[in-house]
Amino acid sequence: MTSPIECWNERLKTDVRRKPPTQEELDKFAGIECQGRIQSTTGLQKDTVEFNSTQLHDLLVRLQARYEPSGEKVPKICFWFNQEDIHKITVINPLTTEVFFVPARDPRIKKGMSLAEYKSMKKGKASRKPRKDFGKDSDKLDELRERSKEKAKTRKANKPKKKLPPVTAGSKRTPEMLDQLIAEGTQRYTGPQPDIPTPEEDVDTIPKTNNKPRKYDVE
Numbered sequence: 538m539t540s541p542i543e544c545w546n547e548r549l550k551t552d553v554r555r556k557p558p559t560q561e562e563l564d565k566f567a568g569i570e571c572q573g574r575i576q577s578t579t580g581l582q583k584d585t586v587e588f589n590s591t592q593l594h595d596l597l598v599r600l601q602a603r604y605e606p607s608g609e610k611v612p613k614i615c616f617w618f619n620q621e622d623i624h625k626i627t628v629i630n631p632l633t634t635e636v637f638f639v640p641a642r643d644p645r646i647k648k649g650m651s652l653a654e655y656k657s658m659k660k661g662k663a664s665r666k667p668r669k670d671f672g673k674d675s676d677k678l679d680e681l682r683e684r685s686k687e688k689a690k691t692r693k694a695n696k697p698k699k700k701l702p703p704v705t706a707g708s709k710r711t712p713e714m715l716d717q718l719i720a721e722g723t724q725r726y727t728g729p730q731p732d733i734p735t736p737e738e739d740v741d742t743i744p745k746t747n748n749k750p751r752k753y754d755v756e
Contacts, residue, residue: 566627568619574611575600580639581626583618584652585659587642588626596630603632620652 539547573581575597580589600611616639617627624646625638646655 566617567622568617568627571616571618572613573616574613580642581614581616581628583626584620584623586623586646586652586655588639589642590639592637593628593639596628596632599632622649623652623655624648624650 571583573583575581575593577594577597579587580593581587596614597611600614604611612631614631615629619626623641625640627636628639629636643655645658
């Protein structure tokens with residue numbers, strides 16, 4: 538009578554040993570099984586997340602060529618969606634049973650991002666002013682905006698002040714012009730000099746006038 542171990546060793550000579558599945562093979566079927574119909578522009582969608590690739594588009598073309606000539610609608614296909622890692626899905630080709638990955642369309646979705654994190658990120662972005670996403674160039678654009686703001690501040694600070702004409706007799710002067718002259722102290726009166734009595738002269742000899750000094754006349 539043959540013992541169990543002898544039967545085992547005998548079968549090992551003819552049977553093919555199967556290796557255990559790798560982590561990549563196990564990841565293909567992680568998550569929940571879903572069904573969806575491929576769209577020509579957005580690919581497959583699950584929980585507001587869109588997935589598309591060239592391989593998925595080629596599958597759609599082959600399915601259309603097979604079903605549409607007979608008036609049938611393109612059937613839904615099977616795929617696996619993992620809520621703990623939504624950067625890709627696993628799709629099964631119904632024509633060949635081939636398994637392949639399809640990445641998410643949103644470039645902000647990185648490997649390991651969960652569905653809850655993605656929804657939280659979208660909710661936070663919605664409260665801000667919408668801005669076009671430039672992918673990897675977004676950081677460069679932000680840096681250029683900051684540089685532009687700094688240059689504008691520098692130009693404004695270094696902008697020369699408007700020079701005012703010299704104050705002469707009979708010239709039209711505005712309060713702003715006089716205020717600037719007083720603040721800068723760079724302009725002086727260039728009109729005819731009035732007669733100023735010396736200490737030896739009698740003040741009573743100076744002719745009197747009824748003209749009162751105006752508010753903005755230079756004394």
